[in-house]
Amino acid sequence: MILTVGGIKGGTGKTxxxxxxxIWLASQGADVLLVDADEQESASDFTAWRDETTDGQAGYTLVQLNGATVRRQVEQLRPKYDHIIIDTGGRDTASQRAALFASDAYLIPFAPRSYEIWTLSKVLSLLDEIQGTRASPLRVYSFLNKADARGVDNSDATSVLLESEGLNLIDFPIVNRKAFASAASKGLSVFEMTPADEKATTEAERLFTYIMQTQI
Ligand SMILES: Nc1ncnc2c1ncn2[C@@H]1O[C@H](COP(=O)(O)OP(=O)(O)O)[C@@H](O)[C@H]1O
Ligand SMILES: [Mg+2]
Structure with a gap:
């Protein structure tokens, strides 16, 4: 499956x-390609650091691709991997559009109580354009990331997202938890931390399982 993680805002947790x-897919034995399609190169920096901290055992392959050629290149790489994950920048770039044409699924994290919720109309018009020109519809999964631990505090964002047809809000939020940042600073996923933050791993696993197993 080819999945693009995107949106029109930085800092929502795409990388x-x-x-x-x-890393979660690779830990299950899948051969995974991570495509860094963001000029800011955060996924590449993370992977370089992970290569050092894991003695070259990152467990997946990373490539950097940019611009309109992302589509053709990803399509060429598709048969070589079980899954391809494309990390994009927080803007409506040629790379993100090209990635969406080559993808089966689009993952859009939104952080609640911030202005990115109000960039929705841009995401919706981008989606409209992409969906209108694809042979088969792109599967869209949006969800809250960096959500508040108290579910009730996320309700404003949730209701705005639920009103937007085509965004398919998945009600499996990932709460703002230090474990995500501390894992990243060690070149790790939250699944590899000891001691594990059970809440962080449970939330991430619930969302990932849903996305990989549910055709919408
Ligand atoms: N669920 C979360 N809980 C806590 N911190 C998070 C969470 N998701 C992301 N972060 C932190 O937020 C910052 C931005 O995340 P990042 O993934 O780089 O966003 P983006 O790629 O969308 O710009 C990073 O410092 C990251 O560690
Ligand atoms: Mg990023």
Whole structure:
């Protein structure tokens, strides 16, 4: 499956989701390619650091791709891997559009109580355009990341997202938890931390399982 993690805003946790999902899939024995399609190169920096901290045992392959050629290149790479995860920058770039044409699924993290919720109309018009020109519909999964631990505090964001047809809000939020940042600082996913933050791993696993197993 080819999955793009994107959106029109920085800092929502795209790279965090992309790297944790990549490592989670690889830990199950899948051959995974992580595509860094963001000029800021965070997924590449993470992977370089992970290569050092794991003695070259990152467990997946990383490539950097940019611009409109992302589509053709990803399509060429598809048969070589079980899954391809594409991490994009937080803008409506040629790379993100090209990635979406080559993808089966689009993962859009939103952080609640911040202005990115209000960039929704841009995401919706991007989606409209992409869906209208694809042979088969792109599967869209949006979800809250960096959510508040108290579920009730996420309700404003949730209701705004639920109103937007086509975004398919998945009600499996990932709460703002230090474990995500501390794992990243060690070149690890939350699944590899000891002691494990059970809440972080449970939330991430629940979301990832849903995305990989549910055709919407
Ligand atoms: N669920 C989370 N809980 C706590 N911190 C998070 C979470 N998701 C992401 N972060 C942190 O937020 C910052 C931005 O995340 P990042 O994945 O780089 O966002 P993006 O790729 O969308 O710009 C990073 O410091 C990251 O560790
Ligand atoms: Mg990023």
């Amino acid at each position: 965090t989701i992309a790297t944790n999902l990549t």
